[in-house]
Amino acid sequence: DYFIDLIAQVLPDIAVDRSQIVYRFSGVRPLPSHEDLPPGFVSRDYRVEHGELVADGPRLITLVGGKWTTFRASAEHLSDDTLKELGRERSVTTRGLAIGGGKGYPADERSRQAWVERHADGVGRERAAVLLARYGTIARDVIDAIVEDDDDRALETLPDFSTGELRFLAVTEDVERLADLLQRRSDLAFTGRLSREIFAEVAEAVAPVLGWDEARVGSEIARTMDQLAALHGWQASADANIPA
Template identity: 25%
Template structure:
């Protein structure tokens, strides 16, 4: 049998009436990193997630280790941006955070990122001129003068054919140049989150996936928070109570839902923005090359190389539906195909070229002046809402997860002494892979280790997040049966259950990764 309701309920019963220093709700990359850093600082931590670890926005992003250019090149007129110095200052702070995060990630876990050549076409009808692009990269460099190089170079119209993807760009007669710089992609953020989670566990943290907070309150005369926990999708099962001195609400797009479980009617803190991507194969000229340009709405469009294929995104639309089952609709896929063909017309992409799609909801910070939210990374202290020792994070992207974690550790330290001795976090990955012709090969030992030590509840958990095979061109279908059969003895799956898991994975791909 899988690690199902019975075993999970047993795990939760072991926590009943336990007290921790800090309870973290949400095990995406920010919750994972915060659990790791708090545990290292000596705090007793509980980390729970209503789904699998890193299965929200962490696993559904563009996977870019942004240098911060997008915060300067927003698609709006350069001179208009100068009329709002407050926003410009915020943008520059965000740029600096991105650049410093980029430096740290590339230097400490180089095996988890892949360098790419990123080109930005500059058109005569763009909002930005070539000199403004030069100025933007000079500003980026000033935010981190000794950091990881950007290797920026702008090719003139006479030399732009030195860029392999230039002949594929739209409107060659309007090209005033092509800017090229070095960017990095995460491979893959779910693994970084999992490594942080299990390093936190090594240092004493209690971590539980598929565990829902069904109750959250403070009792009269008791400053502690009382969290009622229950296995997800098991509403009839027993619930268990854990107390914590501080609650960190890092539930991503679900943060407002968790706030409301306290009984508070606080104003929304998060604006959920839906984005989709499509994956496809591109000509050989695109190998290790990406494109950063603008779609017909004046918003960024990325074309990114990943494991022998490319993916293109993204859309940005407000989303208020069921986040759990968010998928790319036919209309969105068609729009993304049309925008790809607008920016790279010679590709002539059709539905038949789509390998798979994915969709996610980005938990941005609510901003009354912007219906699409703000990218400001904000920690909300809910004391004024009548919720002392309750903090909510909004707007924390993948690349700044360690800086966010340290910021939250500082806030916890200012309120509470640590229970245990400080330790050193280990940022190195425990996951070993070999890459042969862009096909990830996973050893039997690695499958066994993930099944035994990393709390998967299904074959989908293994393939999508622990082994990363779901991101291959075939989405791991070729290796799915062998993975299931190796994991079966450890997870207690019968032959019939193996078949059930295989069918379930196929259904997952058909619904969540639809073409």
């Protein structure tokens, strides 16, 4: 109700109702205690507290609150405070260090086009562009895996994904369950692009590299469907091609 009301205030010309919800989830934020103050009014910022484990004992530095989007700032703050306690100075900083797919990411359209051109062999420019947008510069590793996969093909249910791409994710991203791929290694669940047919095709695509037999594939599909329906509001009759 809160989100739907907020959308109506910010985007009054766009009608949104519960029937359009394709996926739901919630998380737990570590808010510091503020006695009777309602959680909505508690700061989402972090703080660093200094103390002692016991009187005159080892120093204790505690991080309170915070969130993923401030992890670099909190880590720098913690390490600076720790270095100060140890009487040492910082010698290395990661403030300007790009990580993951952001490392070496093209800074402008000309650079992006040049990157796509360099990595188009074997997959084509259009596919290379899609993978760059999806994975950042890690797309080069995805492309290499696709080219080396003798059985790579576009999925019938998800033409913008391929079997080789999914197998790369399964092998390199510590995938244990079908839900890992659908919810945490891709945006498929988040954007409502799920159906029984998609469950089956994705599971069958990664089964060879994960060592799943037919029985395991079936159990993964059933388990994921039950989990998504019970915890995330997925409906088997929902349109699998709702745009993000």
